[in-house]
Amino acid sequence: xxxxxxxxxxxxxxxxxxxxxxxxxxxxxxxxxxxxxxxxxxxxxxxxxxxxxxxxxxxxxxxxxxxxxxxxxxxxxxxxxxxxxxxxxxxxxxxxxxxxxxxxxxxxxxxxxxxxxxxxxxxxxxxxxxxxxxxxxxxxxxxxxxxxxxxxxxxxxxxxxxxxxxxxxxxxxxxxxxxxxxxxxxxxxxxxxxxxxxxxxxxxxxxxxxxxxxxxxxxxxxxxxxxxxxxxxxxxxxxxxxxxxxxxxxxxxxxxxxxxxxxxxxxxxxxxxxxxxxxxxxxxxxxxxxxxxxxxxxxxxxxxxxxxxxxxxxxxxxxxxxxxxxxxxxxx
Amino acid sequence: xxxxxxxxxxxxxxxxxxxxxxxxxxxxxxxxxxxxxxxxxxxxxxxxxxxxxxxxxxxxxxxxxxxxxxxxxxxxxxxxxxxxxxxxxxxxxxxxxxxxxxxxxxxxxxxxxxxxxxxxxxxxxxxxxxxxxxxxxxxxxxxxxxxxxxxxxxxxxxxxxxxxxxxxxxxxxxxxxxxxxxxxxxxxxxxxxxxxx
Numbered sequence: 001x002x003x004x005x006x007x008x009x010x011x012x013x014x015x016x017x018x019x020x021x022x023x024x025x026x027x028x029x030x031x032x033x034x035x036x037x038x039x040x041x042x043x044x045x046x047x048x049x050x051x052x053x054x055x056x057x058x059x060x061x062x063x064x065x066x067x068x069x070x071x072x073x074x075x076x077x078x079x080x081x082x083x084x085x086x087x088x089x090x091x092x093x094x095x096x097x098x099x100x101x102x103x104x105x106x107x108x109x110x111x112x113x114x115x116x117x118x119x120x121x122x123x124x125x126x127x128x129x130x131x132x133x134x135x136x137x138x139x140x141x142x143x144x145x146x147x148x149x150x151x152x153x154x155x156x157x158x159x160x161x162x163x164x165x166x167x168x169x170x171x172x173x174x175x176x177x178x179x180x181x182x183x184x185x186x187x188x189x190x191x192x193x194x195x196x197x198x199x200x201x202x203x204x205x206x207x208x209x210x211x212x213x214x215x216x217x218x219x220x221x222x223x224x225x226x227x228x229x230x231x232x233x234x235x236x237x238x239x240x241x242x243x244x245x246x247x248x249x250x251x252x253x254x255x256x257x258x259x260x261x262x263x264x265x266x267x268x269x270x271x272x273x274x275x276x277x278x279x280x281x282x283x284x285x286x287x288x289x290x291x292x293x294x295x296x297x298x299x300x301x302x303x304x305x306x307x308x309x310x311x312x313x314x315x316x317x318x319x320x321x322x323x324x325x326x327x328x329x330x331x332x
Numbered sequence: 333x334x335x336x337x338x339x340x341x342x343x344x345x346x347x348x349x350x351x352x353x354x355x356x357x358x359x360x361x362x363x364x365x366x367x368x369x370x371x372x373x374x375x376x377x378x379x380x381x382x383x384x385x386x387x388x389x390x391x392x393x394x395x396x397x398x399x400x401x402x403x404x405x406x407x408x409x410x411x412x413x414x415x416x417x418x419x420x421x422x423x424x425x426x427x428x429x430x431x432x433x434x435x436x437x438x439x440x441x442x443x444x445x446x447x448x449x450x451x452x453x454x455x456x457x458x459x460x461x462x463x464x465x466x467x468x469x470x471x472x473x474x475x476x477x478x479x480x481x482x483x484x485x486x487x488x489x490x491x492x493x494x495x496x497x498x499x500x501x502x503x504x505x506x507x508x509x510x511x512x513x514x515x516x517x518x519x520x521x522x523x524x525x526x527x528x529x
Contacts, residue, residue: 079490115492117416122423129427132486134386136428136479137396143474149400153504156400163488164496187512233510240514 061085073124080119082111087118154185157228159221176216177224179232182209186236194255195246196239257306259299265290268298268325275326297321397477401433401502404470404487408495411440414468417495421470421487428483431473438467 066075066088075086084105092102093110105111143149158178162171183193183204196211197204204211213231215224251262259265272295301318308314322328404421408414418435425432444462448455475483484499491497 079492114410115413115494117420117492120420120490125420125423126427128486129424132482133428134389135482137476138429139398139474139476139479143398146400149398149504153398153506155505155507157503157505159501159503161484161499161501162496163491163499165493181507185507187514192514229508233508236511237515240516 063088072121073119073127076118078119079115082114082116082118084108084111150182150185154181156180157225159225175219175221175224176214177221177228179213179215179225179228181211181232183211184209188236188239191242192236192239196235197255199235199239257303259303264302265299268295272325294321294324298325397480398504399475399477399480399501400473400504401500402472402475402480402484403500403502404472405498405500406468406470406491406495407465407497408492409464409466410494411466413492413495414466417492418468418470420490424486425470425472425483428479430475430479430483433471433473434469435471436469438469440464440466 062085082105084107087105089105091105091111093105093108094103096102143152156179158180160174160176162174164171183196188196200211200213203213213228215228215231218224218227269290297317298321301314301321304314305318406414406417406421408417422432422435442462442464444460446458446460449457449459472483480501488497488499
């Protein structure tokens with residue numbers, strides 16, 4: 001080697017030594033001769049014969065210098081790709097060679113492709129949450145059950161947010177707003193409730209007494225929410241109004257069976273009057289008949305049959321009331 | 333202290349930008365535990381007495397929004413990724429004091445399609461592809477607006493690549509004032525005009 005080359009190499013070596021002071025470990029052994037300096041690209045390529053000069057041996061990976069009790073959240077503070085030299089785990093992934101094992105982690109594309117949670121280990125999550133806890137507020141302890149929530153806050157508004165990767169972060173389904181309220185919590189009288197149910201149609205569920213309004217006709221979620229509240233307001237106030245044409249409500253429009261002024265009442269009264277006439281009893285007025293207990297029983301059983309449908313108890317109740325009305329005890 | 337240092341460092345990093353720093357908390361105005369709120373988040377004049385108050389927390393006067401239920405549906409192509417994410421989300425909820433009502437895994441959906449294998453002719457030779465979507469559903473109960481915002485931002489920012497999420501929020505509200513009483517009682521003149529017309 002020429003003299004000035006040796007000097008240049010020696011200078012390089014000194015700077016390299018300062019830089020690699022932390023890198024050199026006992027297992028690596030002493031620094032090699034000036035001819036073979038690892039990590040430094042030897043400028044001289046004149047020694048074509050001495051291939052050993054051009055070989056670059058890698059520095060050992062960072063995993064060998066990691067302590068067992070190190071702070072892992074400083075190795076992976078944020079989401080990052082899998083670096084085999086930074087993760088001190090002997091992981092193998094991939095399809096195994098025939099009669100062999102899956103490939104090791106060095107240069108393993110499968111490990112790089114899959115999303116890793118190395119930045120979200122339990123201690124890291126606990127640290128993040130400890131810092132975030134200051135921004136959280138507590139749920140009011142007075143509202144500990146669903147019934148209490150229902151009692152104090154009857155209106156429920158449901159909105160959906162969509163998070164996904166793509167060319168756009170917007171999702172057109174995000175503007176849909178669903179408004180749910182129980183009619184028992186609104187200030188409605190009998191007529192108003194029936195009118196409201198007729199106005200909304202399918203949006204009312206009879207079993208749970210819940211009115212559901214789904215709005216999506218406006219482009220923004222806030223506008224849809226305002227429109228939903230506006231619809232509720234309009235429905236409420238309209239149902240309290242009594243229009244002139246509502247007096248033309250016929251029996252087919254009725255939601256539930258009303259016995260007063262029905263054909264059943266007429267028939268029962270006529271039958272009873274005829275029975276009384278044949279027995280030559282003094283003229284009993286209609287009001288007396290209506291107030292009598294047999295007629296009351298008959299009325300209740302007919303209403304139960306019509307409103308609730310035919311059940312065992314309803315049918316037997318009707319049978320008993322008819323027997324009492326017509327005074328027939330003989331039939332079983 | 334270490335946590336705050338770490339958090340501040342994270343603030344400067346790419347994953348938690350400045351929006352965390354300017355988080356505005358909403359004061360709850362009807363609470364029985366007002367003393368807790370008042371004592372913990374004092375104004376600037378009490379800083380010297382309580383050095384632990386986080387200077388980045390600011391309280392606004394808006395009433396707190398209440399969420400009865402928060403339902404997170406996470407969709408992905410890999411069951412293992414979803415399981416890890418579910419562990420992370422459940423742990424984060426527990427640490428922030430949120431009750432996790434239910435964690436269930438709806439069955440996967442497979443979408444299959446059959447295409448022609450060749451560019452031109454060879455109708456009898458096809459190739460079949462399928463796309464598997466796995467689901468995990470996380471249901472959280474009883475959250476306030478601030479807590480929900482904090483939790484959702486944390487969880488959504490750490491959503492892995494290739495995973496989608498749908499968050500269904502059920503907000504509970506009082507009945508608006510204009511629906512408490514029918515308006516016809518208070519406006520007799522308008523009613524008469526309507527009857528006349």
